[in-house]
Amino acid sequence: MSKFLSSKRAEWPFIRGVLLPVVLVACTTLSMGAGAILWAVGRSNDISAERQLLTTEASIRAAVQELAQQQEMVAIWDDAVVELNKRPLDLKWVDANFGVWLNKTFGQDEIYILDDRNEPLVATVGSTRVAAEEYERVRGSVTDLVAGIRGAPDSLHRAHVADLATASYLKTGQAVHDAHLLELNGRPAAVSVMKIIPESEDVPYPHDREFLLLSIRYLDGSFITQLSEQNLIDGLRFSSTDTPEQGEVSVPVKSDVGHLIGYFIWNPELPGDRVLRSVGPVMAAAAAMIVLLLGALVRRLRQSTTALERTVLELKASEAQAHHLAFHDVLTGLPNRALFADRLNHAIAQMKDGEQIAVMMLDLDRFKHVNDTLGHHAGDSLIQEFAVRLAGLVDSGVTITRLGGDEFAIVQTFASGSHAPQALCESILAASMQPYDVLGNQVFVGVSIGLVLAPEAGLDRIELLRKADIALYRAKGEGRNCYRVFTSEMDETINVSRAIEEDLRAALATGKGLEVAYQPQIAQGGAVVGVEALARWCHPTCGYIQPSQFIPVAEQTGLIVPLGEWILRQACMASRRWPDLFVSVNLSPVQFRSGDFASRLIAIVRECGGHPQRIELEVTEGVLLEEDGRTTDALRRLREAGFRIALDDFGTGYSSLGYLHRFEVDKIKIDRSFTHSLGKGGKAATVIKAIVALGHAMSITVTAEGVETETQRNFLDTAGCNEMQGFLFSKAVSEDQIMRMLSRSSSDKARNHVNTMPVQSIG
Secondary structure, three states, X not given: OHHHHHHHHHHHHHHHHHHHHHHHHHHHHHHHHHHHHHHHHHHHHHHHHHHHHHHHHHHHHHHHHHHHHHHHHHHEOHHHHHHHOOOOOOHHHHHHHOHHHHHHHHOOOEEEEEOOXXXXXXXXXXOEEEOHHHHHHHHHHHHHHHHHHHOOHHHOXXXXXXXXXHXXXXXXXXXXXXXXXXXXXXXXXXXXXXXXXXXXXXXXXXXXXXXXXXEEEEOOOHHHHHHHHHHOOEEEEEEOOOXXXXXXXXXXXXXXXXXXXXXXXXXXOOHHXXXXXXXXXXXXXXXXXXXXXXXXXXXXXXXXXXXXXXXXXXXXXXXXXXXXXXXXXXXXXXXXXXXXXXXXXXXXXXXOOOEEEEEEEEEEEOHHHHHHHHOHHHHXXXXXXXXXXXXXXXXXXXXXXXXXXXXXXXXXXXXXXXXXXXXXXXXXXXXXXXXXXXXXXXXXXXXXXXXXXXOOOOOOHHHHHXXXXXXXXXXXXXXXXXXXXXXXXXXXXXXXXXXXXXXXXXXXXXXXXXEEEXXXXXXXXXXXXXXXXXEXXXXXXXXXXXXXXXXXXXXXXXXXXXXXXHXXXXXXXXXXXXXXXXXXXXXXXXXXXXXXXXXXXXXXXXXXXXXXXXXXXXXXXXXXHOOOHHHHHHHHHHHHOOOEEEEEEEOOOOOOHHHHHHOOOOEEEEOHHHHHXXXXXXXXXXXXXXXXXXXXXXXXXXXXXXXXXXXXXXXXXXXXXXXXXXOOOOOOEOHHHHHHHHHHHHHHHHHXXXXXXXXXXXX
């Protein structure tokens, strides 16, 4: 008994001085950590729910304003006033430009055109024109709104619409309208009414007796689906009563006169819960590990032998971790380049009869844009998310590697004859196109994939990687966001491109073989008003090489910069011989990437004695699509210096009014594909007329390219094209031939024998 008490007394200082403080610190630290995590989880859930709540409320209000903006596209229109005053009314025209068009284009549910007595002239429900009596279903709910825009004083005495009547109507530019959130037949609806008036003052219309356009968009139909998809809101629905189920939240929907219509109810996104489910077990394991480590520490203080063994185990664990880091990417945890090479060599060595190996090289499209605009942390987050998506598409037998930056590689062994690699490529493309939530921002990127198959393309690891890289290069060159399978033709193309690059570099250094040809641009009436400077290259051994062969190589290698400057110098010197003509010079998107691009162009024109007012710079939509500070600043400085800006290949890409306004374009050039399609069916004639009308409306010169026949010329002349260009008038010719052409044209005019430019090719 005495010995037992003595042992206890010997252990008590250790327990009091070491064990109790350690236990107290451990419990306090773990409790604080768990509390902080739970608080962060709850706060994250609250912020997410609040964000979705604000997004929903903002979207509801925005729907009302968008309705008026959509109406303005057809309500402020000369043709609308003219057509609606015709009798009998052309209902097909009205459907195509009002009711059916507004439904199919913007999803408006009901559209009514009211006459000067506020009676329905035309009614459209969904995508179908219906009897005018259908208006009676909503007349009572919209009467005050209609009366208010008419300025009728009897609308002011109604107490339940006092707020609507006081405002009477809104006027935005020419548009006179009023839009509100109302209750229609127990459903929430964005309702907007707008006067239909002409855009120009030349079209007469009865003031204060205008036709009215009434549009209704119910917010419990397709609007809910659209709102849910755009904002990733799960289970969004409308209910007339506030009855959310467990886990759901609701937001009341009130009309603009304060009446409660119902509630939007949905399952809020709870990122905190997801994080807790993901990290909770890990944190619990970590907490347990901390407790165990503390226990081990206590035991080490008591038993030196146990401490030594524990040290050995920790050293082994560190060695295993170092080995893992040597063969895995730190950011994504995927195998790195070294392990990828080992896995590929192993796959090649172990390949059996009836098996093939697929090697894929992947590169994210527009990744640099994410890094430049959102920062490198956003880029890292995007890389991690993409790695997770890749891992979810393959089984354990497929190796996914991050080579570095935004480059990935995949090795897949599969049965010969199957299309497993192509199917995987399609799955990767589909997965990559889904939006990424990066640091609170939603971004969209794509992926380009190069695919090579062994043993068809060889069994050497380095050679397979080279060929996969060539296929990747082809995928990027053919529009990105696609995959391409390596073929021997690609290898030959690379060799040809490399030879063209070397010879073109030599030609730029010596100036030998490069030429500039000029294709006339003809005004209405036949006069030559300008020329387009086009690069020509006479190779010392291959003869003339098509621009379609060497210009893409110049853009890919950066040689387009010195080549473009050389062409500009030649064009400036040639323009001094043609004081009455402008000279067009094409610019590449690559040239705009230089910070001093505009200053360099201005300096070249001054050095050559040219006049910026006679130089027209042609840009493609590729320049405008890469719209950033450098592009905008360069175009602004060039316009201030006096250069004219022309938008080339108009109608083939993402042409928009925004470009024409934002960049103050002087000319649009209709792409030759539309000209060639004239008389062959299709919609080429309609598109050309629309482009000409757009250009004239904005005081922009319209030029048609690729004119080769008199039929095309006559149509374009009738359509109102200001200028034409093509083989009908002349191919691209030398500077001296242009001079002879101008001299002959002047002589012909003096003799009054020829009124138009000769149509035969020259040279």
